[in-house]
Ligand SMILES: *[C@@H]1O[C@H](CO)[C@@H](O)[C@H](O)[C@H]1NC(C)=O
Ligand SMILES: *[C@@H]1O[C@H](CO)[C@@H](O)[C@H](O)[C@H]1NC(C)=O
Ligand SMILES: *[C@@H]1O[C@H](CO)[C@@H](O)[C@H](O)[C@H]1NC(C)=O
């Protein structure tokens with residue numbers, strides 16, 4: 001009994017002193033001859049979970065760490081750490097000396113956190129840092145000053161960080177950088193000045209959905225390729241080039257119809273529709289085209305005025321001749337007076353005759369309009385079209401126990 005307690009105590013003491021037990025939240029194994037501890041998806045909120053100090057590859061990804069305090073690793077004594085994975089946490093703040101004591105650290109993964117800003121000399125305590133992943137953070141607006149100061153860093157990932165602009169001095173203090181990923185940000189333009197300090201750059205990713213293929217950006221891409229940086233272009237040159245040529249042709253001879261220019265360039269390129277061009281130039285012109293070709297605008301205006309004047313004169317002459325057949329100026333008045341009187345007399349006679357006729361032939365077809373007479377018929381037979389509509393309009397839902405108003409046609413019968 002006493003022996004058992006003693007053994008437990010010894011084990012506990014050993015674990016405290018040497019830290020040789022793998023914590024329950026973690027998996028400890030070997031990878032490429034390195035001691036690895038993987039403590040993912042454990043809702044860990046602190047860096048210190050009791051992983052032995054001799055860990056070399058340490059992953060704390062998919063946890064809930066929010067801050068990295070100054071000297072947090074140095075206090076634990078992780079001096080042999082080579083790869084540290086802090087991705088998919090909630091880190092928004094990192095103390096300036098958070099990575100102090102990690103002198104062997106080569107690779108640091110801080111991707112998919114909530115960083116908005118980092119201090120440029122944050123990694124001065126990790127002199128061997130080679131690969132840094134900051135993708136998936138929220139840097140948005142960067143100041144025009146060195147983002148990171150580090151002599152050794154070779155790979156930097158700034159993908160998907162909502163960055164709107166890369167200021168000129170951003171990468172001024174990364175002399176050894178070889179691979180840079182700036183893709184999937186919010187930039188709409190890019191200046192090569194940003195890349196000029198990166199003399200060792202061999203690979204660049206710049207795929208951004210919002211980037212416009214402006215002439216400036218096309219030039220930037222050409223510059224990048226000329227520096228022998230491995231890079232896949234976003235803008236194809238051919239289309240803007242063709243546009244430029246088209247515009248220049250139009251500007252040179254403004255008199256030429258654009259359609260002709262299009263067909264000429266097409267046939268020159270394709271070398272098949274040469275007969276089409278001759279046909280086009282030889283084609284008989286329509287009268288309008290011919291007119292367009294032969295006369296200038298001023299000439300056309302004068303011609304139009306002359307023609308209009310001529311038509312007006314002839315028209316006026318014919319009109320006067322038709323109206324005043326007797327060729328006297330007062331004849332118009334007397335004739336119209338006489339005509340008007342005669343016309344009135346005819347109209348009066350017509351009206352009287354009509355009234356007489358309708359009264360004699362069918363006497364009760366007179367004053368009230370058709371529809372009212374139909375409604376007031378007493379026997380409610382098939383003609384009651386208007387009545388049916390009225391009854392429908394006042395029908396109530398069956399469950400309501402109000403007395404409905406009297407049907408429409410009853411009111412009308414009393415009229
Ligand atoms: C860090 O962990 C994430 C998620 O497990 C993984 O995708 C990523 O590759 C890891 N980073 C490194 C450098 O191993
Ligand atoms: C001229 O080009 C237009 C389109 O640019 C085409 O529709 C038309 O058929 C062409 N005309 C000839 C004669 O080739
Ligand atoms: C035009 O095309 C014909 C064949 O369609 C070819 O024989 C000829 O050499 C071409 N001319 C030029 C100038 O390319």
Ligand SMILES: *[C@@H]1O[C@H](CO)[C@@H](O)[C@H](O)[C@H]1NC(C)=O
Pocket residue numbers: 282
């Ligand atoms: C087009 O014009 C040329 C010379 O002006 C002439 O030789 C040719 O016969 C004409 N073609 C047609 C289809 O009228």
